[in-house]
Amino acid sequence: MSNTAHDQEWVRKPGEAANGTACTLDQYQAMYSRSVDDPDGFWAEQADRLDWFEKPGKIANWSFDPVDIKWFEGGKLNICHNAVDRHVAAGNGERVALIFEPDDPAAPNRHITYADLQREVVRMANTLKKMGVEKGDRVTIYMPMIPEGAFAMLACARIGAIHSVIFGGFSPDAIAGRVEDCQSDWIVTADEGLRGSKKIPLKANVDAALAKVAAKAVLVVRHTGGDVAMTEGRDHWYHDLSADVGEECPCEQMDAEDPLFILYTSGSTGKPKGVLHTTGGYSVWTETTFRYVFDYRPGEIYWCTADIGWVTGHSYIVYGPLQNGATALMFEGVPNNPDHDRFWQVCDKHKVNIFYTAPTAIRALMREGDAHVTKHDLSSLRLLGSVGEPINPEAWRWYHGTVGHGKIPIVDTWWQTETGGIMITTLPGAHDMKPGSAGKPFFGICPQLVDGDGMVLDGATEGNLCITHSWPGQARTVYGDHERFIQTYFSTYRGKYFTGDGCRRDVDGYYWITGRVDDVINVSGHRMGTAEVESALVLHPKVSEAAVVGFPHDIKGQGIYCYVTLNSGEEADDVLTGELRQWVRKEIGPIASPDHLHFTPALPKTRSGKIMRRILRKIAENEFGSLGDTSTLADPSIVETLVEGRLNR
Numbered sequence: 001m002s003n004t005a006h007d008q009e010w011v012r013k014p015g016e017a018a019n020g021t022a023c024t025l026d027q028y029q030a031m032y033s034r035s036v037d038d039p040d041g042f043w044a045e046q047a048d049r050l051d052w053f054e055k056p057g058k059i060a061n062w063s064f065d066p067v068d069i070k071w072f073e074g075g076k077l078n079i080c081h082n083a084v085d086r087h088v089a090a091g092n093g094e095r096v097a098l099i100f101e102p103d104d105p106a107a108p109n110r111h112i113t114y115a116d117l118q119r120e121v122v123r124m125a126n127t128l129k130k131m132g133v134e135k136g137d138r139v140t141i142y143m144p145m146i147p148e149g150a151f152a153m154l155a156c157a158r159i160g161a162i163h164s165v166i167f168g169g170f171s172p173d174a175i176a177g178r179v180e181d182c183q184s185d186w187i188v189t190a191d192e193g194l195r196g197s198k199k200i201p202l203k204a205n206v207d208a209a210l211a212k213v214a215a216k217a218v219l220v221v222r223h224t225g226g227d228v229a230m231t232e233g234r235d236h237w238y239h240d241l242s243a244d245v246g247e248e249c250p251c252e253q254m255d256a257e258d259p260l261f262i263l264y265t266s267g268s269t270g271k272p273k274g275v276l277h278t279t280g281g282y283s284v285w286t287e288t289t290f291r292y293v294f295d296y297r298p299g300e301i302y303w304c305t306a307d308i309g310w311v312t313g314h315s316y317i318v319y320g321p322l323q324n325g326a327t328a329l330m331f332e333g334v335p336n337n338p339d340h341d342r343f344w345q346v347c348d349k350h351k352v353n354i355f356y357t358a359p360t361a362i363r364a365l366m367r368e369g370d371a372h373v374t375k376h377d378l379s380s381l382r383l384l385g386s387v388g389e390p391i392n393p394e395a396w397r398w399y400h401g402t403v404g405h406g407k408i409p410i411v412d413t414w415w416q417t418e419t420g421g422i423m424i425t426t427l428p429g430a431h432d433m434k435p436g437s438a439g440k441p442f443f444g445i446c447p448q449l450v451d452g453d454g455m456v457l458d459g460a461t462e463g464n465l466c467i468t469h470s471w472p473g474q475a476r477t478v479y480g481d482h483e484r485f486i487q488t489y490f491s492t493y494r495g496k497y498f499t500g501d502g503c504r505r506d507v508d509g510y511y512w513i514t515g516r517v518d519d520v521i522n523v524s525g526h527r528m529g530t531a532e533v534e535s536a537l538v539l540h541p542k543v544s545e546a547a548v549v550g551f552p553h554d555i556k557g558q559g560i561y562c563y564v565t566l567n568s569g570e571e572a573d574d575v576l577t578g579e580l581r582q583w584v585r586k587e588i589g590p591i592a593s594p595d596h597l598h599f600t601p602a603l604p605k606t607r608s609g610k611i612m613r614r615i616l617r618k619i620a621e622n623e624f625g626s627l628g629d630t631s632t633l634a635d636p637s638i639v640e641t642l643v644e645g646r647l648n649r
Ligand code: WTA
Pocket: 265, 310, 311, 312, 386, 387, 388, 389, 390, 391, 412, 413, 414, 415, 416, 417, 418, 438, 499, 500, 501, 513, 515, 516, 522, 525, 526, 527
């Protein structure tokens, strides 16, 4: 099927969706035009839904050349106030903010109202203060998917500390690198996490990380009750330290451009970057995108299956929903435990109305057959969402047909850690959908497709996706390395933000993300730099060189394919394969576990010593017919050896 075969596969919007939606097509068009013609007026109005201690004097003030991005200057606010306190003050304290669904379906749920949330966040905030945390300090949060993770984020925001959340699947080495990079003296963690009844040794991982870098104090939430070592003077149980803290903790008045959080993400080169988001723009962006994209109506139950360790969890479990006064479900477990119907069982149990997940989960569940879905009612569902990677039309149709009974709209939301929130999506009720296409730009977003030389491509075309105008939720810098921020995002195409994604635009102006065009791979929706996996591999004493590429994987979207050259005298065998796999898991974390290790006597290099990754990608994809010109290789015969190696596996 050709790339464009899906262009005219419209899925008509169901009548139900047009009923009371936030936005009709005409409204979208009018609002979109206004948002790009008069961004100051448009964003001032959106920002008005939030509480400000002081209103901003200026709305947009940015330049992409030189790079300097500011929004809502002069404004003072606190995102924790907007996510928590103002709902209580408005008399909605008894509304449920978070529903906690634990890993074990038989374990008790928790329903946390906005009033409870306020108490819990104040308690956590005062505990952090008691430890010595001050405004501007960096606090590392390494937590399971339990409400205390959200409390910790909101508590940091409340006192003006900058949180850096690290996904629980990262290794001690990865934690150490991130703690060191942002000089974080404080860590919040739990004894253990639970995923599919497997215990994740969070505190032990922190201990191992702190053998390499120093931290002043570690706050430990008791969750599983498992045995953990506590270092005298450094480690504190949360329940002990918080026992006598006060019940008052006013929200710090933050400048709009004060940092809110750092989130580490992978790029094509080097170590993960600490993407930095600031307070005002991020607040407005997550509040507005959540409101329009999910068309949230009071009383509804909203569930995003992401982990708070990723940006999706930040923006669409914590800050977006809570600023809107929504009820968000937090799920600790995994989709296939105790059985492949866990998602649907939870949807029915809590009468979920809006469900937001990743294509990798959809594909994995689709493979297990329809019966897991059809045995559940699912009649509460009203809107489905997808995020993290391109969704293939087959998975889209299954999601729409089997999960959505053929009548529920799907929002396929394209965005990135750096964009803070959703950038391209259809809006339910406003837009018709095409399976596999993210759809149209959100308010204020000006996408542009360019060719390799930066020539602007018009009309129906395919190219590299850039964004030409700033939006409130845009990352402001890379923590501690503004030059890297400029180099990574604004130097490939000067004066434009380059996303790193390839993209097609069809005749109807719908955008179809085709995947990364740089050396970043997307494994089960987890973003990973091939350079990171390579660095991990070459640290092994037997490895001389490594080159890592992505290859198409039925469930994960992309898998990790590693070409490895051993030091002379070393033998490749199954034992070493297992050892290298373990090695990468230890260096980065289980999410970076290689799918294929391909031992080769050499890598294909040009005469100047540059590895020709294009060839390695094609071979990993089994595309031997289109290897292109190999004549510039120092030793063209290596290609044959590599192809043979591929065919033998
Ligand atoms: C990919 C996750 C196609 C894309 C929010 C992007 C998508 C990277 C979609 C960012 C989508 C995310 N369709 N591709 N709906 N959503 N991506 O920073 O390649 O973890 O650049 O942010 O995921 O990943 P990140």
